[in-house]
Amino acid sequence: MHYAYEETHTLDERCYTHFSLSPEILMEHAGLALASAVKKKLTCKKNALFICGSGNNGADGMVAARLLHGKFNVALYLPSQVKSPLAQLQLERAKKLGVPIVETLIDADVYVDALFGSGLNRPLESVTCKLLEALNTQKGYKIACDIPSGILNDLTLSSTIFHAHETIVMGALKLCLLNDTLKDAVGKIRVASLGITRKAYEVPSPFFVLQKKDLKLPFRTQKNSNKGSFGHVAILQGTKEGAAHLAGIGAFHFGAGLVSLIGEKIKKLPVYLMHTPTLPKNASVILAGMGLEMPFDATWVKHLLLSNDLPLVIDASLCHHELIVELLNSQKPLVLTPHPKEFSSILSFTCKEKIRVEEIQSNRFFYAKQFSEIFPHVVLVLKGANTIIAHKGELFINTYGTPSLAKGGSGDVLAGMIGALIAQGYSLKDAAIHASLAHALVSKKLTCNNFALTPLDICKGLKCL
Known part of the structure; x- marks a missing residue:
């Protein structure tokens, strides 16, 4: 750095x-x-x-x-x-x-x-x-x-x-x-x-610029191990189930031992992803928000997320819902992965003031730092051309992002990758930093046309980092 x-x-x-x-x-x-x-x-x-x-x-x-x-x-x-x-x-x-x-x-x-x-x-x-x-x-x-x-x-x-x-x-x-x-x-x-x-x-x-050499991949050095040794990622599946699938595939490709999707069972599911109607007993982390189309059963979602002591990775739709205030106030270990529009919604709930996306983009460092100081138990991953990971007033800036990542589903994969590292024992801050780095470096490493990169390409590219 x-x-x-x-x-x-x-x-x-x-x-x-x-x-x-x-x-x-x-x-x-x-x-x-x-x-x-x-x-x-x-x-x-x-x-x-x-x-x-x-x-x-x-x-x-x-x-x-x-x-x-x-x-x-x-x-x-x-x-x-x-x-x-x-x-x-x-x-x-x-x-x-x-x-x-x-x-x-x-x-x-x-x-x-x-x-x-x-x-x-x-x-x-x-x-x-x-x-x-x-x-x-x-x-x-x-x-x-x-x-x-x-x-x-x-x-x-x-x-x-x-x-x-x-x-x-x-x-x-x-x-x-x-x-x-x-x-x-x-x-x-x-x-x-x-x-x-x-x-x-x-x-x-308090401001750090990440380098390629900072990346620490979840290599498996313990020989006496099994799938349970590498954690269990539980993902809340919304009505737009493709988003949860991409998060699950990202988590599995980034080293999670087990990945389960919570919700209604559907027919087309990758063979290595499991389905469960309720939270698995051995879950290590919960991911929620991706593909969760509103309106949804907020009472059930709240119970799923807050009736345990598991860390959370929150993305997408939940950033636009008032439930985000209860999640922040719960003091649970939490990673937020909003893009600027989602961050604008979060700020409107927490600051009681509407801050336009344009203003956030012009003052990204100020708003990210301020938010991380107000909520020191939260790791903020503010996505963008230069993604910011903010925690306790410190900002870690990832400059390796490319336009090829500007596609629906890329953020779902990133959320899954963060969850995978948390499940494998990384701290929330380290999980956000190293997943963000790996996510961006894959996009630079792949040799396909930059307009053709898909979220699945990111998952596959993790094998070659």
């Missing part, structure tokens, strides 16, 4: 006070990292244009242009007067070295956005929006310095944002880059060292 931060200014200040590193030293390393990224996209016949702002982000771009000048064809474009002392110094150095400065936006093979970075504290003016729109229409490769221009330092967004193929973020990951709404704007994210190791630069944070 890597830390992420709402702001990194305090980390820079720490470098100045704790390690006696000057702002100029950090800037030179930032420019070196940016130059290295640009260099990979250049040849002797290609050119790069650095669009530099008036502050220190613009100065980073000037350093990079200076480092590349002489070997590569680079130029500076300065749409506004340079103001910060360091930017003025770096511009003077670039001029003395002969780095070309152009008066208008020119065609280039590589465009570098060094306008604002994380220092933007006001909405963009119309002239700047027009510049970003013009840059976004250019065919060249686009690199953002620190963060794409148009993202304000309070994590809100301007109406226009620079769309980068690659973002070179300085020092440490910025939380704003991981917002769902920016998935198509930030491109590949690479963290640049600023003269000290990342470990030395960073301090503990």
Whole structure:
């Protein structure tokens, strides 16, 4: 895992006070990292244009242009007067070295956005929006310095944002880059060292970005075992029984020893899934909500879920039902797996205030963190382009999701996978983290067209992780 931060200014200040590193030293390393990224996209016949702002982000771009000048064809474009002392110094150095400065936006093979970075504290003016729109229409490769221009330092967004193929973020990951709404704007994210190791630069944070190497699969190491050793997942089957079937298949493929569907018996059921009209005595975890079409017998469902001490995984329809309040207040171990619309319903029940999906998507980290602090016994899995697992004020962010997962049934499989890990002894938080990682990594690993991936493909792909 890597830390992420709402702001990194305090980390820079720490470098100045704790390690006696000057702002100029950090800037030179930032420019070196940016130059290295640009260099990979250049040849002797290609050119790069650095669009530099008036502050220190613009100065980073000037350093990079200076480092590349002489070997590569680079130029500076300065749409506004340079103001910060360091930017003025770096511009003077670039001029003395002969780095070309152009008066208008020119065609280039590589465009570098060094306008604002994380220092933007006001909405963009119309002239700047027009510049970003013009840059976004250019065919060249686009690199953002620190963060794409148009993202304000309070994590809100301007109406226009620079769309980068690659973002070179300085020092440490910025939380704003991981917002769902920016998935198509930030491109590949690479963290640049600023003269000290990342470990030395960073301090503990409640925000974590998951890595592939964090995944812990439920490999079976105990030789003296039987099906009961790996838990029993019980799934409440609704009228749309296909959703429960997919959850059951996901649970079985992810290591659960037994999987039972609770409800009316139907004819077409995979041979390895069992049916039961009531809760199995040896159940390890209960899954409910998927395929549970309203109206349903709320009294029976409430009794099934609350008349025992088993952990719960709640999804889909139950997020839209007032029973969710009783489940949350019961203090039972609980994993919630809503998509944003379902989370909006949950918040309306718990906060007595309707929060629109658009507002949730713009402030996903805030709402997820706040909810996890109000309900510390709950693990929230807020699904999205970058899925958030929230628990006790800590957020674990899974950036590996792909558009191929945007299909009905994918979430049912994920719920089943979480239930399987709980049944096998994982903590609720760990079950959510590792099931989410496996779910996303399968979608990246499978080689079929991304529009053709099915929920069953996810289950089958678990064999090859």
